[in-house]
Amino acid sequence: MSGVVIIGGGQGGYLTAASLRQYRFTGSITIVTDEEDLPYQRPPLSKAYLLGESDSRRLLHRQEKWYADQDVSLVHDAAVAIDRAARTVTLASGASLAYNHLVLATGARNRALPIPGSDLEGVTGMRVKADADSLSSKLTAGTRAIVIGAGFIGLEFASVAAARGAQVRVFELADRPMARAVSATTSEFFRTAHEEWGVEFEFNHGLASINGENGHVQSVTTNDRRTLPADIVVYGIGVIPNTELAEQAGLAVSNGIEVDEDLVTSDPNISAIGDVVCFPCAQLGGAMTRLESVQNASDQARAVAARLTGNPAAYRTLPWFWSDQGTLKLQIAGVAHGYDQTIELASEAGQKAVLCFKDGALVAVETVNRQTDHMLARRVLADEPDLSPEDAAAEDFDFGAWADSRVAVPAA
Ligand SMILES: Cc1cc2nc3c(=O)[nH]c(=O)nc-3n(C[C@H](O)[C@H](O)[C@H](O)COP(=O)(O)OP(=O)(O)OC[C@H]3O[C@@H](n4cnc5c(N)ncnc54)[C@H](O)[C@@H]3O)c2cc1C
Structure with a gap:
């Protein structure tokens, strides 16, 4: 294996290169990124960076020197075509790169807002550093x-x-926050917390239009015809995987680029990872699944790098997620898709733990500000845990003690 080209310099792209070098890959590595910046982390954009607690240097995965030291070439250009027969990638500049193996880590883009006025100045999605910079400059008391x-x-x-003194009103078509991702009780916990921080919600409501003056947002009109003043409008209504390059190259694509359990596409010389990938998820019985998380992009990057350096292993890593909101750290271990029963554990104020069961089996654990329990949950869920909803509901059930007993290192 002499040359790996990675398309996309985000979480997965950067970590593929770093892991290849860590696993002693000696061939050439090229990352093609269509962003101006060095590869950076997205999660702080909507958290510490926007809050002003982190600067743009700390967003970077690595400073510039690392790329030279590790002999990783960064090409700031967009890949526009793949010639699978010739094993080349064409860039927007017209340049061409040859590969022995290609890794597609093109991520996803924000779903566009389908209402009039979404092109006005002051209307922003949240995906890239420029979005956070633009919003930050407009956020004042x-x-x-x-x-x-x-x-x-x-x-x-x-x-x-809200922490920066803005008056915040959230519109949501569902009847509760994070409805697709967490249980109703965790939704309620976050709704209450946000309201205490001054955030107002309008559930079961959306917007009919965004209205502007001189090209800048001035107000919004709700779908029940109220007009409310607005200085900025921020939307987060899902993402679309960047599959165009793969489609053009004739790779199998459905809800993302399809890969097998080794993260190989329908072309054995091309792998794909991260937000753009639809993979057979072991925790969902092999159902083709697309996940959007740092864990997913990072662990898939490591798995591809391991395979390319002679250590193939089917990708079966347990998914986990987190979100920081105000003083609350939400962590989810496992995939809660299709759960049919939840058991809530006793918690101290400001904390929460919810066990999610499907057909009597524990499939996911949601915790808030309970880091130790989250880590334990990740370890027990990796191994088909033998916990019934009845046992979990018992008054004297102690999750920590139970999990500890399941993951204890056996005596020699
Ligand atoms: C604001 C924000 C907050 C987040 N917070 C969290 C969090 O708290 N926890 C969590 O787990 N996840 C979080 N995520 C999600 C997480 O960042 C993504 O799941 C992760 O970045 C996916 O990595 P990726 O490599 O697949 O894609 P990305 O990191 O999006 O990288 C893809 C890159 O490919 C580039 N690209 C696309 N097409 C081409 C092309 N043709 N040529 C060259 N380059 C191309 C894109 O511009 C992009 O730079 C957050 C995301 C955002 C936007």
């Missing part, structure tokens, strides 16, 4: 901020904006 979508990103933004 009293800024009237409208948020569309009460998912992770909308709520992270809402908590930061």
Whole structure:
């Protein structure tokens, strides 16, 4: 294996290169990134960075010197075509790169806001550093901020904006926050916390239009025809995987680029990882699944790098997620898709733990400000835990003690 080309310099792209070098890959590595910046981390954009607690240097995965030291070439250009027969990638500049193995880590882009006025100045999604910079410059005490979508990103933004003194109103078509990601009881916990921080919610409501003057947002009109003043509008209504390059190259694509359990696409010379990938998820019985998380992009990057350096292993890593909102750290171990029963554990004020069961089996654990329990949950869930909902519901059930007993290192 002499040359690896990685398309996309985000979480997965950067970590593929770093892991290849860590696993002593000696061939050439090229990352093609269509962003101006060095590869950086996205999660702080809607958290510490927007809050002003982190600067752009600390966002970077590595400083420039690392790329030279590790002999990793960074090409700031967009890949526009793949010639699978010739094993080359064409860039927007017209340049061409040859590969022995290609890794697609093109991520996802924000779903566009499908209402009039979404092109006005002051209307922003949250995906790249420039979005956070633009929002940060407009967030001052009293800024009237409208948020569309009460998912992770909308709520992270809402908590930061409220902390910076903005008046925040969140519109959500569902009847509760993070409805697709967490249980109803965890939704309720976060709704109450956000309201205490000054965030206002309008559930079961969306916007009909965003209205502007001189090209800048001035107000929004709700779908029940109320007009509310607005200085900025931030939307987080889901993402679309960047599959165009793979489609053009004739790779199998459905809800993402399809890969097998080794993260190989329908072309054995091309792997794909991260937000753009649809993979057979071991925790969901092999169902083709697309996940959007740092864990998913990072662990898949490491798995591909391991395979390319002679250590193949089917990708079966347990998914986990987190979101920081105000003083609350939400962590989810496992995939809660399709759970049919939840058991809530006794918690101290400001904390929460919810066990999610499907057909009597523990499939996910949601925790808030319970880091130790989250780590234990990740370890027990990796091994088909033998916990029934009845046992978990018992008054004297102690999750920590039970999990500890399941993951204890056996005596020699
Ligand atoms: C504001 C924000 C907050 C987040 N917070 C969290 C969090 O708290 N926890 C968590 O687990 N996850 C979080 N995420 C999600 C997480 O950042 C993503 O899941 C992760 O970055 C996915 O990595 P990736 O490599 O697949 O894609 P990305 O990191 O998005 O990287 C893809 C890169 O490929 C580039 N690209 C696309 N097409 C081309 C092309 N043709 N040529 C060249 N380059 C191309 C893109 O511009 C981009 O730079 C957050 C995301 C955002 C936007």
